[in-house]
Amino acid sequence: MTQHYNLWLVALSLAVGSLASYAMLEVALRVRDASVRGFRYWLIGGSTALGFGVWSTHFIGMLAHSVHLPVGYDFALTLLSIVPAIVAAALTLCLFRRRVDLPGLVLLGGLSIGVGIASMHYVGMAALKMSPSLQYDPMLFALSWLIAIAAATVSLAMGKRLRGSDRPTLxxxxxxALMLGLAIAGMHYTGMAATxxxxxxxxLALGVGLDKTALAVGLGLVTLLVVILLIVIFDARIAAERxxxxxxxxxxxxxxxxGLANRELFHEQLCSALHRTSRQTTLLAVLAINLDGFKEIxxxxxxxxxxxxxxxxxxxLKRGLRREDLVARLSxxxxxxxxxxxxxxxxxxxxAQRLLDELNRAEGESGIAVRASIGISLYPQDGNxxxxxxxxxxxxxxxxxxxxKGCHHFYNATVEHAVRAQQQRLEELKLxxxxxxxxxxxxxQxxxxxxxxxxxxxxxxWRHPIEGMLAPGAFIPLAExxxxxxxxxxxxIRKACTDAAQWSTLGIPLRIGINVSAQSIDLDLVAVVADALQQSGLPAELLELEITETGLLTAGEKIASKALHQLSGLGVxxxxxxxxxGYGSLTYLSTLPIDAIKIDRQFVQAALQERPAAAIVASLIDLARNLDLRVVSEGVETAAQLDFLLSSGCDVAQGYWFSRPLPLREFGHFIGAESAPEVIL
Structure with a gap:
């Protein structure tokens, strides 16, 4: 029987198949990185798009095919014919989701799609229910399957390359998509040639099944709407993902x-800037900026x-720099x-100075001016x-x-040597x-x-193994x-409590004062003190922690108050x-559980020469007496200073007039604790 084709409808069938293939390939490019839930949606959308595309291509192709014979389509078989195409597309998408590209993955996917396309075609042909039955040329029949599998494999291979590309082009x-569309159309028209x-x-489906023209037009419109909808959804999803x-x-x-750049971006931009500057005669400055006293704030x-x-x-900082400069926050x-x-x-x-000036402006949401220190290195003289x-x-x-602090400094070799020496000293101190x-x-006292x-x-x-005995000034600032x-x-604290407990055991109960840094004034200090008292057996009332006014301010009022009240609760x-x-002396005396004050040596040593200093010392002693606080005067170096304090009502003093600071053995002799040298050595 003579067969004829409407070329316009042939072109339409190819277009519908290619459009559906495009939607399916868009999904295939994204299924690997989709979440489990997202993959389900992509799987349904992609397999449905290709299934409807293959389905519509077949029936539009049937409409284009003219044998001058009235035909109809069995409803059940027509509906069933879409299943192989959807299942094949779903299987292929599952294969494409694998993160490991196994050998033969593309061939397996091409085989799946090709078999699905061909199966859909021949189930659809069976829906004609021809009597006598349709006959197929064996060679063309086999060729139709081969075309479907080969073209689908090539299309998936192209898609796999697109997935490995950062920006696959349209x-x-x-x-x-066109290659997969050719697989669908090529298989169909080769299969029709074999029929x-x-x-x-x-x-036999004529009159009781679906009308040929209505089915083709209806499926074409439905497929077009489905695919367009899917592409719109894909584009929206892609835009959201981007x-x-x-x-x-x-x-x-x-x-x-x-919102500033971080370390990674700064390093990347700095490398690019160095590459550009290497071709110029200008310098590039790197400025390390650290706020002074931020922890205290x-x-x-x-x-x-x-x-x-x-x-x-x-x-x-951004305001203090030019638009082309970059500032980042490291941590x-x-x-x-x-x-x-x-x-x-x-x-x-x-x-650098402009940045320091900008930082010192008390404006913005915080309204706080802040000082900073800046270190500067220059390319190419300080590094490449x-x-x-x-x-x-x-x-x-x-x-x-x-x-x-509050200044800027350029790098030089002397600076590096000094810093390395300090870093080495810090490591030695830790050891x-x-x-x-x-x-x-x-x-x-x-x-x-x-x-x-x-x-x-x-x-x-510090008994340094090489430099000998080091005074606090050689390492305390470094530790701070x-x-x-x-x-x-x-x-x-642990060492002093142990020593004081030994004196107390020998019948010499001395209150021991220990300077505590502002860095230590927190709840951890309470635990340290409680443990030291328990381990040493020293009565809590014999331990006195000395804190400077500046230290109280630096530690933060809430933290200091809570920690000091807990220490006082221990009996310390x-x-x-x-x-x-310092600042806020009277405030601290009224709000914190203070037991004593120590008058600074500068007032004591100036009292005999300067009338204001003498008045300050006398006033502080009177204040302490009125508040029922003990008072200790530091820095007594002469008999005249001692007489002045005695006449002013000061009960306790310390200084070189009595004794320099002594190592443990010598202090034991000083207080008469020689009877147990094995304890005090």
Whole structure:
């Protein structure tokens, strides 16, 4: 029987198949990275798109095919014919979701799609219910299956390459979709060429099944609507995914609090800037910026205010830089900036000073002015790589901190040597604490009337294995800068409590005073003291912790108050050291459980020469007496100073007039504890 084709409908069938294939390939590109729930939606959408596409291509192709024979379609078989195409598409998408590309994956997918297309075609042909039955040319029949499998395999291979590309182009996607569309159409028209209608054939589905024209047009419209809807959904989903990806990338490269670049982005931009600057004659400056006293601000005003200050700092730094410069937040109160195209080191110094001036403006949400220290390194003179410049800027920052803070400092080899020496000393100090290389000296506190020893102050020293005995000034500032004071204070507290407990056992109960750093004033200190008292057996009332007014301010009022009240609850005595030299003295006396004050040596030593100093000492002694507080005067070096204190009503004093700080053995002799040398050595 003669067969004819309407070429317009043939083209339409190819277009519908290719459009459905495009939708399916879009899904295949995304199923690997989709979530479990998302994959289910992509699987349903992609397999449905291809199933309807194959289905519609077949029936539009049947409409294009003219055999001058009226036919109809069995409803059940027609409906069933879509199943192989949907199942094949779903299986292929499952294969594409695998994160490991197994050998033969594309061939297996092509086989699945090809079999699905061909199965759909021949089930659809069976829906004609021809009598006599349709006959198929064996060669063309086999060729139709081969075309479907081969073209589908090529299309999936193209799709697999697209998945490995960062940005697959529309042209490549369309080419892969067209190839799969050719697999669908090629198989159909080859299968139709293999089909023979016997003369006088009758379609048993005619009149009781679906009309040929209505079915083809209806399926074409439904497929078109389904595929267009899916493509719109895909595009919307893709746009949303790209937006999320941009947001995630921004989050990965920016500080969440301030919105500034983070370390990773800064390093990337610095490397690019170095590459550009290497072809020029100008300098590139790297500025390491650290806020001075930020922890104290955080403790005093709370973390919310601290966060607002950091946001303000970010704005101030950006305002102090040019638009082409970059500033990043590394961590906490540490920032880093770079300024390219510097004509000279002087211009870099001008930038640094401008940043310091901007930071010192009390504006923004926090309303707090803040000081900072800045270390500067320059390319190419201080280093050729990002890592070198960052390291040298850190060395320079360390020097700026050591020079008194609130300033900027350029890197040089001398700075690096000094910083490395300090870092080495810091490591030695950590080992010294672990190896018990530290020791405690004791300076007696004497009753001014009876000259009896009534107390003692513990002063830490370092027995350095090479440099000998080191005074506190050689390592305490270093420990404070490295925030090691809690560790150091804990060691001194344990050692001093042990020694004082031994004196008490020998019948010499002396109150022992220990200086405590502001860094240590927290609830951990309470635990350290309680443990030291328990382990040593020292009565709590014989332990006195000395805290400076500046230390109380630095520690933060809420934290200090809670910790000090708990210490007082243990029975520990508390005193304010260097009283009168800080801020808020009277406030502390009225709000904190203070038992004693220590008058600073500068007032004591100036009292005999300066009338205001004498008046201050006398007033402080009267204040302590009226508040029922003990008072200890420091720095007594002459008999005249002692007489002045005695006449002013001061009961206890300490200083070189009585004794210098003594090592444990000598202090034992001083207080008459020689009877148990095995204890006090």
């Amino acid at each position: 042209a490549k996607k369309l080419a892969a 023979s209608f016997a003369p006088g054939s009758v379609s 937006m999320v990806a941009r947001e995630l990338k921004h989050m990965a490269l920016h500080d969440q609090l301030t 955080n403790d005093l005003f709370g973390h919310k205010v601290g966060d607002r200050l950091l946001v303000d700092v970010a704005r101030r 906490g109160d540490q920032f880093i900036a770079m300024a390219a195209d510097m004509a000279s080191p002087g211009q870099a110094a001008f930038v 790589t990002a890592g070198e410049l960052l390291k040298q800027a850190d060395f320079a920052l360390y020097r700026a901190k050591a020079d008194g 010294a604490i672990a190896r018990d290389e530290l020791t405690v000296f004791y300076q007696p 004497v009753n001014t009337s009876t000259r009896a020893v009534v107390g003692v102050e513990a002063l830490v020293r 800068g490295a925030r090691m004071m809690p560790l150091l204070d804990a060691w001194v 005595q508390l005193s304010i050291d260097d009283f009168g030299t």
